[in-house]
Amino acid sequence: MKKLSTKITAMIVIVVVIGMAVLCFLTNSKVTNLAQKNAEESLSEAVKSRVELINEYNNSLRESVVAYGQSGIYWQYIEALKGNQESGNTADELYVLAEKYVQEYKENVYPDRFEGLFVADGDTKQICHSNPENIGNYLREDEDEREALMENLENVSSNSTYFAGMKATANGDGTMVLVNYYPVKNPKTGELIGVVGGGAYTQPLIDILNEQPVDGFENSTYYLLDVNNGTYLFNSEDNSLQGTEVESDMKNAIETAKELQSEEVVTALFEHNGVGYISAELYMPEQGWLFIMKDSQAEVFSESTNISHILILLCIIVAVAIAVITAIVTRIMMKPLPLIAESIARFGTLNLRLTDDIKPLSKRKDEIGNMANALREMAHGIRHAVHQLEDCRNDISGTAHTMGDAMQNLSDSVTNNATVTEELYASIANTNSSVSNVNDAVSNVFNSVDEITEKVDKSDEITDKLLAKSEEIKNGAKNALNVGRVKIEEQKEKIDIAVDGLHAIENINSMVDDILGIAGQTNLLALNASIEAARAGEAGRGFAVVAEEISSLADQSKETAEHIQAIVQDSNQSVENVRSCFQEIINYMEKDILVNFEKFAEASDEYGEQSNQISEAIEAITDSMHQLKAYMQEIVDSADAVAEAADQNEHAVTEIVEKNEVMQSISEQMGDITDTNSKNSNQINEIVEKFEL
Known part of the structure; x- marks a missing residue:
């Protein structure tokens, strides 16, 4: 009976293991899907909040440049340089006033944010600058580019600026600034006569973004890409990459953004250098930028992975416990079976006498009791069948002799009938x-x-x-x-x-x-x-x-x-x-x-x-x-x-x-x-x- 109980226990354990494996798989799949969904939602919200910070930073820069450009001294100074005396001051006097205003404005409004403020005439030549070394330089070296810039400024309203993008500073240290231009017009004629503007550092914006951690994404990285030029505006992993060309995977993201032109957050799972990542990106059509935030799947799904490991361990423990309990219960339940098997073996030797150990088993209300009762009934039935078989043997023995005599008479009658039939057949x-x-x-x-x-x-x-x-x-x-x-x-x-x-x-x-x-x-x-x-x-x-x-x-x-x-x-x-x-x-x-x-x-x-x-x-x-x-x-x-x-x-x-x-x-x-x-x-x-x- 040990082999049978072992087989039963093994079958139960196999069924339990399979059930636990299926349960673990389904639960792990559900937990992973929920974790991925939560991660995508959290990452999307983080991207949206950072894009809002970028837009707020840009808007504050625009408002500062607009306020700076609305000073009446600039257009008077530009007209004076052209020989048009619009006020009681000379051009030199107006230059002193303009230079003073530039320096004061730079010191009083976001003193650490602007790299420089300037005034340029209609040919984009800088005539006033917070850094006097830049006076005389042109905003655009190429004449066609100058004309294009002035044409773009023609369409800018008085409450807005023309965003020229992110550019490197002239000192060559790799510092990037956000440049905004504001058109200077003659209020009397409405003619565009010059441009004022400023370049704001990007580092304050980066600092603001770095101060916004996301729970579960502590090691996440983000990138701001120039879609039109295919370059990094900033890279949280390596800030020295600002202004450089993006890698192939980032190029694919830029091409996708150009194709979709979607203003909704797009999430994706991907692998890079054998490492799995989850990313979220948002296209900023007004600036032509693409903001991307990513983190490794190992970090994002670490909690769900731990839950899966705990679940697998619990399933193993439960399976082992069930196997032990099943083995013990099976041994206890199958203990009477050897007695029944011994009685059945005696039946094989035609011994129909039951031992006294079988009688108590027949009183049980389970399958063992049913088997014991069935065994007793089978013994009783076989005894009855043996008695009937003995009676049949006596009947068969008696009728065999009677049938033999009858068959001899039948054989003789058949032989005589065959002879007469053959004669009748010949006559017919x-x-x-x-x-x-x-x-x-x-x-x-x-x-x-x-x-x-x-x-x-x-x-x-x-x-x-x-x-x-x-x-x-x-x-x-x-x-x-x-x-x-x-x-x-x-x-x-x-x-x-x-x-x-x-x-x-x-x-x-x-x-x-x-x-x-x-x-x-x-x-x-x-x-x-x-x-x-x-x-x-x-x-x-x-x-x-x-x-x-x-x-x-x-x-x-x-x-x-x-x-x-x-x-x-x-x-x-x-x-x-x-x-x-x-x-x-x-x-x-x-x-x-x-x-x-x-x-x-x-x-x-x-x-x-x-x-x-x-x-x-x-x-x-x-x-x-x-x-x-x-x-x-x-x-x-x-x-x-x-x-x-x-x-x-x-x-x-x-x-x-x-x-x-x-x-x-x-x-x-x-x-x-x-x-x-x-x-x-x-x-x-x-x-x-x-x-x-």
Whole structure:
């Protein structure tokens, strides 16, 4: 049980450690966030208060320069230098008065704050200075810069100054001053004629800032940067850096300030040279300055770090205490478990007797008591099960013999049933073969009847067509006979007319005779003309040629007429031949064709009557064949039903055979089971004898 209690204790300790670690992490994160938030707020307030001090210092300087510049003596002195006498004093007298005022003002107003006060003319040349060595120097060496300065002063009101920034003093010791210019104008004309101003030391401002510590930021540092020039105005870590160029990290801060142009405090966490810092910065747009204050995170978060360390230590102490208490409680709570384990081990040896140490444990109200009660109930249940097992063994032993006898009888019955079933199967198989043969024969007869029926149907259709054709031929013969008679009469008349028209050829003979007569006369005329031309001699030679041509033409006309006469004679003979041919054709059509048409018409009538008789006979045969086909269909359906019933019987017998085989197998299995039950009964008996109740 030591191992189990150790495991339980270890698991509890692990859970507690994990819980404590999570608690420490969440608490530390919360404390760190609160510390960071408080630090940012405190640092922001410190930055704001210091920027306010800077603004107050600048404002006081401005007010001092404005009060200094409003003295009327300066503009009079500048005008006197220009040759304009605005008062009863000369330029020298005015210089003495101005110099005296400068010195007195410097001594009476912030005597340690101003490095110097001066007066310059319109060309920025210093004409009066608290330090006379500077008289004659220009405020701006470059002429363009002088003009730019005067232009800026034009826009300055009478109650304000032009802030020229922070500059190093002329003595070269690195001292920085804040320079303010005030415009000097002629009150009569309003013309800008000069400038007065002063340079105030920055050290008093630094002293003021150093006198403002912040709780929790005792080692903090601050910087004032010139955003436009990228230089230090002052650096609390090293004041010698005033006026020098800032480092790269400060350049990044300047670029960010230019980009954001925000007048709110911006805080950030960053690392520099491996050291973590927290910073706050505020942009001063009026002056073009950036004030930055920073401190190390180790100092800022030192208190929260101490709290985290204390919390971690407390968590460790609590975890150790819980582990010790858990180990002690676990050992106490698990002390009875070895007794229960010992009893369970005896159960493994089939010893169901409980020791006296278990009984007191069952009275407990915790899980140990539940386990002890469960152990007692389990022992009681196993005893009861052993008694029931003994009874079952006796029942199994008795029923095993009875089942063996029953299974032997069942096996014999199954064997006899299988023999009878096989004989029945062989008989049904023969019956199915005979039914199949009958079915095939009936199918063949049905197919033959079906083919005959189809042929009879086709014959019926052909007979119908023959009847229609016969009727058509009969009607056509009668119509042709009637039309033929009419056409023969019409053609006979036309032939007679045509033959009569051929007699006109005989008139050509008389016309040819006339032509022959004319040709003879023409020939005589030509002969007479030739004779007369001969008589005329040379003068009638042309006439003789004409007479000769006419004679030649008369001969040709005679020959043509004789040829036509021969043709006409042949034509007359042909007309007679045509007449005789037409007469023979008419006689043939009247005596032969018309007679044959009459006989064909009579034969068509007889053929139509015979076709009707054939059609009626075929229709009767068709009806008989359809009826026979229906009877054969019924026979085929009956044969199919018989075949299907035979198949079902064969299938049923097959199933009976298969079931007999299954019964035989089951019978054998039951025999095996019976043998097994007998063996199990003996084994149960052996087991029951091993229990100690």
